[in-house]
Amino acid sequence: MDAAHAVSVIVEEGNPARSMLSSNISPRKTLVFIWSLAPWVFLALGLHQFRSIFWSFLLYHGFCLLPAILYNRGHWQKHMHIPTRKDLLVLVFASIGFSAFTFITYSLLSDLLLDRALALESMHERGFKMSWYLPLSLYFLTVNPILEELFWRGVVLNELCDEGQPVFSLPGIWTNVAFAVWHFLVIRLFVAPVFIPLAIGFVLAVGFFMSWMYRRKDTLILPTLWHSIVFDLAVIIILTMVLFGPISAEAAPTIVPLLERLR
Numbered sequence: 380m381d382a383a384h385a386v387s388v389i390v391e392e393g394n395p396a397r398s399m400l401s402s403n404i405s406p407r408k409t410l411v412f413i414w415s416l417a418p419w420v421f422l423a424l425g426l427h428q429f430r431s432i433f434w435s436f437l438l439y440h441g442f443c444l445l446p447a448i449l450y451n452r453g454h455w456q457k458h459m460h461i462p463t464r465k466d467l468l469v470l471v472f473a474s475i476g477f478s479a480f481t482f483i484t485y486s487l488l489s490d491l492l493l494d495r496a497l498a499l500e501s502m503h504e505r506g507f508k509m510s511w512y513l514p515l516s517l518y519f520l521t522v523n524p525i526l527e528e529l530f531w532r533g534v535v536l537n538e539l540c541d542e543g544q545p546v547f548s549l550p551g552i553w554t555n556v557a558f559a560v561w562h563f564l565v566i567r568l569f570v571a572p573v574f575i576p577l578a579i580g581f582v583l584a585v586g587f588f589m590s591w592m593y594r595r596k597d598t599l600i601l602p603t604l605w606h607s608i609v610f611d612l613a614v615i616i617i618l619t620m621v622l623f624g625p626i627s628a629e630a631a632p633t634i635v636p637l638l639e640r641l642r
Contacts, residue, residue, distance in 0.1 A: 474612060486620075535558075
């Protein structure tokens with residue numbers, strides 16, 4: 380090895396980002412990178428073109444996530460180990476604690492954080508009916524976390540972020556940023572505008588947490604369970620309060636007619 384080549388190797392090894400960028404990127408990585416942007420297209424069509432909750436889930440889950448999950452099943456099939464009892468116990472306490480935190484926070488700050496009238500109007504415009512509440516909640520607690528974790532952690536993270544790379548490497552950061560930012564399309568329909576960046580930041584933190592957990596525990600089952608009974612359950616608690624929570628005398632003239640339109 381000549382001196383110039385030796386210096387080049389030292390520089391590349393000391394600069395992981397430059398090393399990654401200078402390495403050959405496979406067509407498969409390129410395709411997965413591009414596909415990580417696809418939720419913007421499918422959700423925009425469902426929410427704003429078809430203006431339908433049904434089509435939004437069908438396009439996002441059925442046409443965006445599921446094909447990538449099945450085609451890249453080799454990435455995630457070997458990472459389906461059963462979590463330990465200790466991990467499940469921590470999960471149960473986290474679910475109880477975060478659910479209580481969500482309920483208390485909404486009870487105290489709902490007028491500040493959430494635009495209830497906007498949320499009800501958005502749901503009505505996209506075909507939601509009160510009779511959908513229970514089946515939609517069950518779907519959101521089962522199908523949604525399974526498909527999202529298999530796609531974002533099982534496919535995108537595994538393809539872009541090599542096994543030896545930390546979650547906070549450039550590919551890992553991209554995976555979780557891509558996971559978080561498309562939620563803007565949904566969050567903007569419910570959250571008060573001033574708090575939209577905070578909500579996106581929270582989703583980003585959740586993405587990094589679940590990516591870290593997946594890599595540390597080497598199982599997709601655990602982050603899927605966290606996704607479901609900790610984070611998605613919190614969303615269902617908020618939905619429940621929006622639909623069935625108390626209505627102040629000041630808000631009644633606006634909220635009551637909106638609720639009647641959903642019946």
